[in-house]
Amino acid sequence: MNDLDALLKARGVSENLDAYITACVFNRTGTLAAFALGDGTLRLKSVAGWQNVPAHQGAVLCLAPDTGDGFVTGGDDGRFLRISAAGTVTEISSFGMKWVEHVASFAHPKSGLLACSVGKFIHLFSADGTKLRSLTHPSTVSGIAFDTKGKRIAASHYNGASLWFTASSSETPRLLEWKGSHLGVAIHPAGEAIVTAMQENALHGWTLPEGKHMRMSGYPSKTESFGFTKSGKWLATAGADAVVLWPFFGGGPMGKSATELGVTAGTFAKRIACHPEFEVVAVGFDDGSVIVVDILKEKILPVCAPGRGAVTALSWNPTGSHLALGTEAGFAALVDFSKAG
Amino acid sequence: MSDTLIPVTVLTGYLGAGKTTLLNRILTENHGKKYAVIINEFGELGVDNDLVVDSDEEVFEMNNGCICCTVRGDLIRIVGGLMKRAQKFDGIIVETTGLANPAPVAQTFFVDEDVKAKTRLDAIVTVVDAKHFLTRLEDSPEAADQVAFADVVVLNKLDLVTPAELDAVKTRIRAINRYAEIHEATRGDVPITKLLGLAAFDLNRVLETVPDFLEEDSHTHNEHLTSISLSTTAPLSAEKFNAWISHILQTQGADILRTKGILSYAGEDRRFAFQAVHMIADGDFVAPWKPTEPRTSRIVFIGRDLNRPQLRRGFESCVA
Numbered sequence: 001m002n003d004l005d006a007l008l009k010a011r012g013v014s015e016n017l018d019a020y021i022t023a024c025v026f027n028r029t030g031t032l033a034a035f036a037l038g039d040g041t042l043r044l045k046s047v048a049g050w051q052n053v054p055a056h057q058g059a060v061l062c063l064a065p066d067t068g069d070g071f072v073t074g075g076d077d078g079r080f081l082r083i084s085a086a087g088t089v090t091e092i093s094s095f096g097m098k099w100v101e102h103v104a105s106f107a108h109p110k111s112g113l114l115a116c117s118v119g120k121f122i123h124l125f126s127a128d129g130t131k132l133r134s135l136t137h138p139s140t141v142s143g144i145a146f147d148t149k150g151k152r153i154a155a156s157h158y159n160g161a162s163l164w165f166t167a168s169s170s171e172t173p174r175l176l177e178w179k180g181s182h183l184g185v186a187i188h189p190a191g192e193a194i195v196t197a198m199q200e201n202a203l204h205g206w207t208l209p210e211g212k213h214m215r216m217s218g219y220p221s222k223t224e225s226f227g228f229t230k231s232g233k234w235l236a237t238a239g240a241d242a243v244v245l246w247p248f249f250g251g252g253p254m255g256k257s258a259t260e261l262g263v264t265a266g267t268f269a270k271r272i273a274c275h276p277e278f279e280v281v282a283v284g285f286d287d288g289s290v291i292v293v294d295i296l297k298e299k300i301l302p303v304c305a306p307g308r309g310a311v312t313a314l315s316w317n318p319t320g321s322h323l324a325l326g327t328e329a330g331f332a333a334l335v336d337f338s339k340a341g
Numbered sequence: 342m343s344d345t346l347i348p349v350t351v352l353t354g355y356l357g358a359g360k361t362t363l364l365n366r367i368l369t370e371n372h373g374k375k376y377a378v379i380i381n382e383f384g385e386l387g388v389d390n391d392l393v394v395d396s397d398e399e400v401f402e403m404n405n406g407c408i409c410c411t412v413r414g415d416l417i418r419i420v421g422g423l424m425k426r427a428q429k430f431d432g433i434i435v436e437t438t439g440l441a442n443p444a445p446v447a448q449t450f451f452v453d454e455d456v457k458a459k460t461r462l463d464a465i466v467t468v469v470d471a472k473h474f475l476t477r478l479e480d481s482p483e484a485a486d487q488v489a490f491a492d493v494v495v496l497n498k499l500d501l502v503t504p505a506e507l508d509a510v511k512t513r514i515r516a517i518n519r520y521a522e523i524h525e526a527t528r529g530d531v532p533i534t535k536l537l538g539l540a541a542f543d544l545n546r547v548l549e550t551v552p553d554f555l556e557e558d559s560h561t562h563n564e565h566l567t568s569i570s571l572s573t574t575a576p577l578s579a580e581k582f583n584a585w586i587s588h589i590l591q592t593q594g595a596d597i598l599r600t601k602g603i604l605s606y607a608g609e610d611r612r613f614a615f616q617a618v619h620m621i622a623d624g625d626f627v628a629p630w631k632p633t634e635p636r637t638s639r640i641v642f643i644g645r646d647l648n649r650p651q652l653r654r655g656f657e658s659c660v661a
Contacts, residue, residue: 020425058392099394120397140415
């Protein structure tokens with residue numbers, strides 16, 4: 001009963017990948033988990049086993065599911081790549097010495113989109129890899145996110161965030177201003193708000209469409225990872241010794257206090273992954289431990305014990321039956337939550 | 342502790358001073374070490390290295406109460422990215438643009454927790470064009486700021502000046518910053534050991550290269566930017582010093598570029614080392630005083646329009 005690794009042992013598979021795991025995601029069909037590594041490779045895990053796909057020259061900096069059943073990646077070699085489910089690498093675009101720091105995709109039968117950020121630009125592509133347009137920002141883009149309908153894409157940067165209509169040819173975005181360095185962005189699933197993380201250990205938000213400011217502060221470290229739960233009722237955030245949940249209902253988060261769950265003294269939450277169906281969030285800490293938190297029941301389920309390096313990657317599959325996790329020391333695991341237990 | 346942190350050298354200097362030539366010289370020297378080099382896109386010469394990161398110098402103001410606390414966000418991002426790479430390296434060299442103020446680069450290494458956890462600022466190296474430095478001082482404040490910030494000045498293009506011109510340039514550099522080491526060079530021919538691995542920002546070495554304090558400050562030129570040193574043999578009160586230096590940096594930190602000190606506190610056998618870049622300060626106890634050495638507290642300010650009598654009175658009022 002005291003074994004924090006019990007779940008990992010009983011329902012998990014793990015592997016030591018020997019390089020910093022920068023990201024992990026599942027493909028949209030849920031048949032493959034991909035781990036992006038600091039050695040430039042992508043490691044694909046299917047029922048059949050592991051496949052090692054050499055992709056970038058330096059580190060794979062970012063990873064997203066492709067619109068189909070493969071993946072897209074960006075690297076510090078300036079390349080934006082598509083990796084098929086079979087492990088075939090195709091270059092979508094190359095940007096020379098500039099790093100491709102963020103990638104995102106929006107799946108749709110007709111109007112699927114791919115995006116990558118390079119310096120001050122977001123480059124937008126159709127699902128087949130045809131360049132559509134470049135969106136220019138006042139400073140380097142630090143995070144990108146499509147809304148749930150693919151109609152808009154948001155970028156965080158110095159002094160705020162920009163919100164662009166993907167189908168418009170307008171050169172000017174809706175600029176949401178707040179002084180300081182913004183380090184990442186998320187859009188509320190119903191489009192009611194946009195939230196950024198900031199250099200000063202705080203989050204900032206704007207209500208949509210009004211643009212009213214929301215300040216969420218009090219963190220002991222930077223929030224590197226955050227996201228809305230499926231319902232949009234909660235914003236789950238890393239950066240504290242617990243998962244900090246801001247209520248986005250009943251007039252919140254302004255004037256409401258945040259809920260803290262899974263307090264683990266002396267550690268900081270590094271990665272957050274909201275469950276695709278339920279009010280459940282997985283949390284990875286800098287000591288390597290991973291927990292799953294049921295927000296409504298306020299229950300904590302330990303998934304993985306500390307000691308394998310800070311958690312740097314965390315992701316659910318599309319149905320929420322499996323959780324993938326990775327650490328800076330190269331420990332990768334998949335845990336199956338679907339079996340009755 | 343510092344062994345696990347990757348040393349970062351900041352290479353600054355006015356346009357055309359020979360930064361890139363020096364950088365290429367460092368990189369091609371047969372030292373068997375790997376460096377990550379962060380350059381800006383305005384460089385006219387190519388950089389000869391495996392790992393070169395092209396960056397836009399993106400400065401922003403921290404909302405932390407320090408009015409002059411500016412930080413390079415691009416460096417925070419790039420250092421974070423470099424740490425993910427499987428291929429490791431021995432150091433990072435940051436080349437700034439010719440017009441850059443070195444303060445935001447230096448402050449980045451004091452302010453950002455993630456950067457502090459992985460790297461340490463080793464030294465600020467400023468390349469000076471011996472031929473054109475005096476003209477530069479007249480037309481651009483950045484040229485003086487870069488010298489004021491320096492731990493090491495590479496006085497380059499020696500072949501283009503007469504001994505008299507060289508003396509004039511050295512005198513001006515000394516008037517701005519008496520505490521930087523000056524290395525004379527032609528086409529950047531300075532041994533790498535004089536430039537990298539200096540630990541100039543290490544509190545243990547904070548005043549190691551400072552010359553004898555007995556000499557008076559030079560005021561041969563009417564420089565706005567000067568360096569002054571103060572010393573006392575009377576033991577100081579930690580409480581009084583903290584109150585005084587906090588006040589000085591808060592009120593005059595915009596004009597004080599760098600501060601360094603070694604202090605003898607009453608009833609304490611260890612030296613207290615102190616340093617600051619503008620308003621951002623750092624201090625800790627370091628090695629104890631040797632039994633034979635006089636316990637002289639010394640502090641150095643490099644800055645603009647420093648009021649020596651006022652600073653001296655303030656420093657002396659910190660006596661326990």
